[in-house]
Amino acid sequence: CCTTVSARVTFEKAEVIDHGDLKNTKKVGFACRVDCRVYTPTSTDYLKIIDQNDKLITTFTDLFKVPVKTPLELQAGNYFVNSMSAGNLDFMLYVVQKDADNYNSLVYNNLLLNTDQQIDATNQRFVTMITDLQGFRVFGLSGDLDKAKPSLYAVGADSVAKCRPVFSAISRDNAERTSFTISGPIGTVDFGTDQGIHMVTIGSDYYTPPSTSVGTSTVVVSPGFVGCLSTGNQMYTNEHTLNKDLPKYTINNPDGILPLKLNADYSIQSAAAAVEI
Numbered sequence: 001c002c003t004t005v006s007a008r009v010t011f012e013k014a015e016v017i018d019h020g021d022l023k024n025t026k027k028v029g030f031a032c033r034v035d036c037r038v039y040t041p042t043s044t045d046y047l048k049i050i051d052q053n054d055k056l057i058t059t060f061t062d063l064f065k066v067p068v069k070t071p072l073e074l075q076a077g078n079y080f081v082n083s084m085s086a087g088n089l090d091f092m093l094y095v096v097q098k099d100a101d102n103y104n105s106l107v108y109n110n111l112l113l114n115t116d117q118q119i120d121a122t123n124q125r126f127v128t129m130i131t132d133l134q135g136f137r138v139f140g141l142s143g144d145l146d147k148a149k150p151s152l153y154a155v156g157a158d159s160v161a162k163c164r165p166v167f168s169a170i171s172r173d174n175a176e177r178t179s180f181t182i183s184g185p186i187g188t189v190d191f192g193t194d195q196g197i198h199m200v201t202i203g204s205d206y207y208t209p210p211s212t213s214v215g216t217s218t219v220v221v222s223p224g225f226v227g228c229l230s231t232g233n234q235m236y237t238n239e240h241t242l243n244k245d246l247p248k249y250t251i252n253n254p255d256g257i258l259p260l261k262l263n264a265d266y267s268i269q270s271a272a273a274a275v276e277i
Contacts (some may be wrong), residue, residue, distance in 0.1 A: 009226060010236045013100035014158040016186055017093045018132070020237050022083050029080045035098040035218035037071045037133040040064055041109040042091040042132045045084075052078045060091065068108060073098075092132040092185045100158035102126050107156075108202075111136055116203040125194040126157035129202055130186050135223075138187060140201030148192025152180055154225050154236075156190045163228035165190075167219045177216040182208050183223040184236040 008028075021028040038049065043064040051055040051161055057079065058072065066072050081093060096103060105126040108119050110131065118140065121127040129136065149169040153160050164184075169175035180187075183206065191198045200268045224235035 004067070006074040009231055009236055010170065011155065011228065012162070012230055013097040014156050015095045016082065016156075016236065017095065018129055018185060018236075019088055019090050019092075021087055021226060022081065022091075026083045026261075027080045029078060030093075030095050031078050032076050032095070033097055034076050034077075035073055037073050037096050037098070037103070038063065038095075039071060039107045039109055039130060040092060040132075041111060041130050042089075042093075044089060044091070046089060047091055048082045048084065049074075050080050050082050052080075064109065068110075071107065083142065084194045090132050092130055094128075094130050094156060094186065096156065098159050101161055102157035113201055113204050116140075116201050118199055118201045121189070121191065121198040121200065123189055123194055123196070124198060126160070126188055127198070127200060128156045128186065128188040131204075132185065133204055133206070135181065135183040135206035136187070137179060137181055137201060137203045137206045138189070139203070140199065141169070141175045141178070141197045142197075143191075144196030144198070145169070145175050145191075147196070150175050150198075151190045152186045152194060152219070153190065154184055154186065154221055154227050155188060155258055156186055157190075159228055159230075160188055162230055163226070166221050166225070166227065170228040170277050174217070178219060179216075179221045180221070182221050184225065186236075 008021050015030055017028060017030060040060050040063050042060050045061050047060040049063070050059060057074065063072060083089065083099050094107065105128060106124050106131065107128045109130050111117065111129065111131045119127055138152060149171070151165040151166050151168040152263055154164055155163050167178065167180060171180070189200050224237055226235055
């Protein structure tokens with residue numbers, strides 16, 4: 001299912017590159033049209049960024065260690081991800097051009113296995129989360145959510161203005177009691193304002209079937225979903241994710257009667273794309 005040659009997803013002023021782009025090759029290029037910032041959640045010395053003269057810029061180990069608030073910025077030019085591994089390593093690289101929207105927004109790259117991590121985005125409107133895993137779970141939205149309601153996107157902060165959110169809260173309670181499963185390498189929370197306390201929690205257990213009780217909600221994003229007209233048919237591709245069925249969900253109601261509403265804005269064009277409840 002869903003085999004593609006390249007996993008690269010190109011936005012107007014950013015790119016997401018991952019291990020699919022190094023399949024059957026040791027080098028994949030990217031351009032900084034102006035200065036650009038690069039981020040990775042992958043820590044390995046077997047992957048490097050080099051320039052067009054094969055000069056070493058950084059290893060992925062060193063890039064991963066760069067402090068969140070002082071990201072690595074590259075000068076305008078052509079660069080390459082170079083693999084020194086005999087195999088095809090899982091990795092993800094997020095490249096953002098300096099003239100992109102929300103260029104200075106927070107990017108969090110340290111998602112640990114089997115550990116929930118709370119991100120403090122106080123006085124930040126956006127926080128972008130990246131991973132080289134097959135996906136991640138987002139929950140625990142909290143803080144000053146009364147004046148502006150948060151939204152969640154399956155893209156970086158550079159593209160939220162031109163892409164469709166996977167969730168937009170209708171109230172503070174709705175935001176706090178909703179969890180999200182992102183089957184992809186990147187997601188962004190837009191808190192709607194850069195003023196106030198903003199907290200969100202992420203976890204690597206994206207494939208654990210959650211149990212949703214009355215008064216809570218769960219948002220599931222299909223594997224590879226991007227949500228932008230500008231990217232056309234491009235989608236995030238991860239062989240581990242696309243060849244699996246998504247987890248089943250249990251909705252508990254002690255009264256035994258439960259109304260269920262399904263919201264979807266995509267037409268179903270084939271049996272393979274159907275939704276089963």
